[in-house]
Amino acid sequence: MSKLFSLNSLFSLPFSLKKGFSHGVHPPHHKEQTADLPIQRVPFVSRYIMPLGQHIGVPSEPVVKVGDRVHRGELIAQPKGFISTALHSPVTGKISNIGMHRYVDGSFRQAIEIEADPYATQQFVNTHNNVFNVKDMNIEQFIDAVQMSGIVGMGGAAFPSHVKYSIPDEQVITDLLVNGAECEPYLTNDHRLMVERPEAVLRGCEILRQKLNAKRVAIGVEKNKPESICQLKNYLTDDMAIDIVPLEVKYPQGAEKMLIKSIYNKELPAGKLPRDIGIAVNNVGTIVALADYFDHGMPLIERIVTLAGPGVQEPANLIVPIGTPIRDVLDFAGGLKEQTREVISGGPMMGSPIADLDAPILKGTSGILAFTEKETSRPPEYPCIRCARCLDACPYFLNPSRLALLGKARLFDEMQDKYNVMDCVECGACTYACPSNIPIVQHIRTAKDNLRNRKVET
Amino acid sequence: MMNNKDPKLLLQSAPLLRQELTTPAAMKDVWIALLPATAAALWFFGLSALLLLVTSIAGAVLTEWVFTDKDKRRFAISDTSAGLTGLLLGLTLPPGLPLWMAFLGGSVSIGLGKVIWGGLGTNLFNPALLGRAFLLGTFPIAMTTWGPAGGPGEFFQIHSSNFAWPLMQGQYDALSTATPLGLMKFEHETTALGSLFMGNTAGSIGETSSLFLLLGGLFLLLRRSIDWRIPAAIFLTASLFSLIMLLINGADSNFPSPLFTLFSGGLLLGTFFMATDPVTSPLTPRGCWIFGIGIGFLVVLIRLYGGLPEGMLYAILLMNAATPLIDRYTQPKIFGRKS
Numbered sequence: 152m153s154k155l156f157s158l159n160s161l162f163s164l165p166f167s168l169k170k171g172f173s174h175g176v177h178p179p180h181h182k183e184q185t186a187d188l189p190i191q192r193v194p195f196v197s198r199y200i201m202p203l204g205q206h207i208g209v210p211s212e213p214v215v216k217v218g219d220r221v222h223r224g225e226l227i228a229q230p231k232g233f234i235s236t237a238l239h240s241p242v243t244g245k246i247s248n249i250g251m252h253r254y255v256d257g258s259f260r261q262a263i264e265i266e267a268d269p270y271a272t273q274q275f276v277n278t279h280n281n282v283f284n285v286k287d288m289n290i291e292q293f294i295d296a297v298q299m300s301g302i303v304g305m306g307g308a309a310f311p312s313h314v315k316y317s318i319p320d321e322q323v324i325t326d327l328l329v330n331g332a333e334c335e336p337y338l339t340n341d342h343r344l345m346v347e348r349p350e351a352v353l354r355g356c357e358i359l360r361q362k363l364n365a366k367r368v369a370i371g372v373e374k375n376k377p378e379s380i381c382q383l384k385n386y387l388t389d390d391m392a393i394d395i396v397p398l399e400v401k402y403p404q405g406a407e408k409m410l411i412k413s414i415y416n417k418e419l420p421a422g423k424l425p426r427d428i429g430i431a432v433n434n435v436g437t438i439v440a441l442a443d444y445f446d447h448g449m450p451l452i453e454r455i456v457t458l459a460g461p462g463v464q465e466p467a468n469l470i471v472p473i474g475t476p477i478r479d480v481l482d483f484a485g486g487l488k489e490q491t492r493e494v495i496s497g498g499p500m501m502g503s504p505i506a507d508l509d510a511p512i513l514k515g516t517s518g519i520l521a522f523t524e525k526e527t528s529r530p531p532e533y534p535c536i537r538c539a540r541c542l543d544a545c546p547y548f549l550n551p552s553r554l555a556l557l558g559k560a561r562l563f564d565e566m567q568d569k570y571n572v573m574d575c576v577e578c579g580a581c582t583y584a585c586p587s588n589i590p591i592v593q594h595i596r597t598a599k600d601n602l603r604n605r606k607v608e609t
Numbered sequence: 610m611m612n613n614k615d616p617k618l619l620l621q622s623a624p625l626l627r628q629e630l631t632t633p634a635a636m637k638d639v640w641i642a643l644l645p646a647t648a649a650a651l652w653f654f655g656l657s658a659l660l661l662l663v664t665s666i667a668g669a670v671l672t673e674w675v676f677t678d679k680d681k682r683r684f685a686i687s688d689t690s691a692g693l694t695g696l697l698l699g700l701t702l703p704p705g706l707p708l709w710m711a712f713l714g715g716s717v718s719i720g721l722g723k724v725i726w727g728g729l730g731t732n733l734f735n736p737a738l739l740g741r742a743f744l745l746g747t748f749p750i751a752m753t754t755w756g757p758a759g760g761p762g763e764f765f766q767i768h769s770s771n772f773a774w775p776l777m778q779g780q781y782d783a784l785s786t787a788t789p790l791g792l793m794k795f796e797h798e799t800t801a802l803g804s805l806f807m808g809n810t811a812g813s814i815g816e817t818s819s820l821f822l823l824l825g826g827l828f829l830l831l832r833r834s835i836d837w838r839i840p841a842a843i844f845l846t847a848s849l850f851s852l853i854m855l856l857i858n859g860a861d862s863n864f865p866s867p868l869f870t871l872f873s874g875g876l877l878l879g880t881f882f883m884a885t886d887p888v889t890s891p892l893t894p895r896g897c898w899i900f901g902i903g904i905g906f907l908v909v910l911i912r913l914y915g916g917l918p919e920g921m922l923y924a925i926l927l928m929n930a931a932t933p934l935i936d937r938y939t940q941p942k943i944f945g946r947k948s
C-alpha cells in the first residue's frame with residue numbers, strides 16, 4: 152500500500168515545519184547485506200600500489216628509491232606544499248617500482264609499488280618514534296602532526312584533514328560535527344566502526360574538540376543504525392561534551408550542508424565553508440584515524456571497506472591495507488559473481504565506476520560494490536516530461552530539469568548565470584528520481600568541467 | 610588464486626540506482642485514471658462514444674506515426690502519449706460529432722499540438738485542448754450540438770450525424786439538447802447536482818460524470834502522478850470566485866453556485882487531466898499555484914461573460930501560454946543563497 156500510494160507526500164507542505172532538510176529521496180538502503188557482519192582483516196598480499204595523488208591537492212613526493220626496504224608505517228612520500236599529505240607504507244617489504252600505474256578510473260598515475268615480505272606482520276613503526284602527548288601540543292604542532300599522519304577525509308572526498316583544521320585567526324570553531332550519517336545505500340563501513348569501536352570514535356572526538364577549542368561535538372547518525380547510536384551512547388561519559396544525534400533516513404543526509412541544516416538548523420550560505428559559521432565537519436572514519444594516530448602512533452595505512460552488492464560472492468566489512476589491489480580484496484571474499492557487470496568504488500549514488508580491478512584501494516575508498524545486469528540495465532531515455540520530480544528531489548533547490556536541457560544544448564553560461572549549476576554537489580538525487588531516465592548529473596558534470604576549465608584558461 | 614573470469618566492466622556513472630517509475634508507466638497511470646470516465650461515457654452515450662474515442666485515438670496515433678522519423682516510430686508510439694492525447698480529445702467531444710471530424714481533431718492535436726514543437730515534452734499547449742480549440746473554431750455548430758444522455762438500453766442507438774461523409778456537416782434535427790452550462794447561461798435554469806454528479810445530462814461524452822472523473826483524479830493524486838497544487842488552486846479559486854460573483858449579484862441572477870461551477874462542463878476533466886499535464890504546466894511549486902489560480906479565475910470569468918457557456922478550454926490554453934514566464938519568475942530559492 153505504502154508503495155502504491157504515498158499519502159505523506161501528497162500532503163507534504165511547501166515549507167518545512169520540522170528540523171531537517173527539505174527535498175531529498177528515499178532509495179532503498181540495502182544495508183542488511185553487511186550491517187551485521189563484523190569487520191575482518193584482509194591478510195597481506197604480495198604487492199601494494201600507492202598512488203602519489205590519491206587525495207585532493209598536490210601529489211606527495213617520494214622519499215624512497217626503488218630497492219629500498221620499508222617497514223609498515225614508514226614514510227614513503229612526503230607532502231609537497233601545504234595542500235598535500237604524507238604517504239606511508241602499508242606493509243613491510245621492498246620498493247619494487249616508482250612509476251605509472253593504473254588508477255581506479257582507468258587513467259595512469261604516478262605510484263609507488265611495494266613488494267611485500269612473505270611473512271610480513273601487522274607490527275608497524277611509529278614514524279614519530281614516540282607516542283604523542285597530544286594534550287601538550289599546540290595547534291601548529293597538531294596540524295603538522297596530522298599532515299604527517301597522512302590522514303584525509305575518509306568519507307570519500309579525501310581532502311587532507313590538516314587543511315580543514317587550519318582555522319584562520321579571526322575565526323572561532325564552536326562546534327565539531329561528526330558525520331556518521333552514512334546515507335549511501337549498501338555502505339556499512341562507518342556503521343561497523345561505530346558499533347565495534349565506539350571508544351575510538353568518542354576518543355577521536357575529544358582530541359579534535361580540544362585542539363580546535365570547540366565547545367560541543369555532535370555525532371549525526373541516521374536512524375536506520377540503532378545499534379551504532381546505542382553503542383556510542385553506551386560509551387559516552389558525562390565529562391564528554393558530545394551529543395549523539397539520530398537523523399531522519401533520507402538521501403543525501405550525509406552531505407555536509409544538509410547535515411549542518413539537520414543538526415543546527417542553519418543554512419550554510421553558498422560559497423562559504425562550514426568553519427565560516429563556526430563548524431568543523433569530519434567523517435567518523437577520519438575521527439577514528441585521528442584517535443589511532445595520536446593514541447597508538449599508527450599513520451593512515453589501512454581503512455575499512457564495505458564489500459557488497461548483488462555481484463559479490465561474500466559481502467563483508469574489511470580492514471584493508473591501503474594500496475591493496477581491488478582484485479585481491481575481491482578474491483579474499485570469494486571473487487565476483489559471473490553475472491557482474493559493473494564494479495564501483497564508493498556508494499551507488501555518488502561512487503565512481505572502476506575501470507581496472509588491478510587498481511588499488513585508496514584512502515578514500517569506502518566501499519567496493521558489484522552490480523549485475525538487473526541494476527545496471529536502464530530503460531531507454533525518454534524526453535523530459537517536466538514532471539518536476541527532479542526539482543522535488545534536489546536538496547539544493549536547483550532546477551535539474553532545466554539544467555539537463557541546457558546541458559544537452561551545451562548552453563553552459565546560461566546554466567551558471569541563471570541556474571547556478573556550480574552549486575550542484577552531484578548527489579544524484581535528481582537522476583535517481585527521473586522517470587525519463589535522463590542522465591541529469593552527467594550533463595551537469597560536463598557543464599561544470601567546462602566552466603571550470605574556462606576559468607583556468609582566462 | 611587470481612580471478613580469471615574478469616567480466617567486461619561497464620563504466621556507467623553514478624547514480625546507479627533509479628526509482629521504479631518510468632515515463633511510460635506514468636502514462637499508464639493516466640490511462641487507468643481515465644477508465645471510470647471512459648466507462649461512464651460508454652454508459653451514457655453508447656456506441657457513438659466508443660466510435661468517437663476510437664477515431665480520435667486513431668487520428669492521433671497515426672499522425673504521430675506518420676510524422677516521426679522511421680527509426681524512432683516504435684519508440685515514440687511506445688510511450689502511449691499520443692494515444693492518451695487522442696483519448697482526452699475524444700472525451701471532450703459532443704456525442705453526435707461526425708467521426709471524420711474526430712479523426713481530424715486527433716490528427717491536428719498531435720500534428721500542430723506536439724509534432725511541430727519537437728515531440729513529447731516540448732509543446733507549449735496541451736495537445737488535446739489545441740485539437741479541441743481547432744475543432745471548435747472550424748466546426749462551431751457540430752461542436753456545440755449536444756445529444757441527451759442515454760443509458761445502457763440505448764447502447765446501440767448511434768447518432769446518425771456520426772456517419773456524415775467527410776467534409777459534410779451531418780443532420781442534427783431532433784437530437785439537440787442544451788447542456789447544463791447552456792441551460793444556466795441562456796435559460797437561467799439549473800440542473801440538479803445529482804445529475805451533474807452521476808453524469809446523465811447532455812454534454813461532451815467524457816465530461817458529464819463528475820463522480821467518475823473525481824475517482825480518476827483521486828487515483829492520480831494518491832499515486833502522486835499529478836501535482837496536487839494545481840487542482841487545489843483551481844477548485845479553491847473557481848469556487849471562491851463564483852461565490853463572490855453570486856453574492857455580489859444576488860441569488861436570482863443567472864450566476865451559478867460554487868458547486869455547480871465545479872461539477873459542470875469540462876472543469877473536472879480539464880482540472881485533473883489537462884491542467885495537470887506536466888509538460889504544459891509549470892515546474893515549480895509556486896508556479897503551480899499561480900497556474901491553478903489563473904485557470905480557476907479565468908474559467909469563471911469566461912463562463913460568465915464569454916459568448917460560449919464553456920470556459921475551461923481557453924482558461925487552460927491561456928495559462929499554458931503563460932507557463933514559461935511563470936517558471937522563470939518562480940524559480941525556487943537555492944539552498945544557501947538569497948532569493
Ligand code: SF4
Pocket residue numbers: 534535536537538539540541542551552555584585586587588589591
Ligand atoms: S525528473 Fe526527469 S522528466 Fe521529470 S522534470 Fe526532471 S528531468 Fe524532466
Ligand code: SF4
Pocket residue numbers: 544545546547548549550551574575576577578579580581582591592595
Ligand atoms: S545532483 Fe545536483 S542538481 Fe541533482 S539533486 Fe543533487 S545537487 Fe541537485
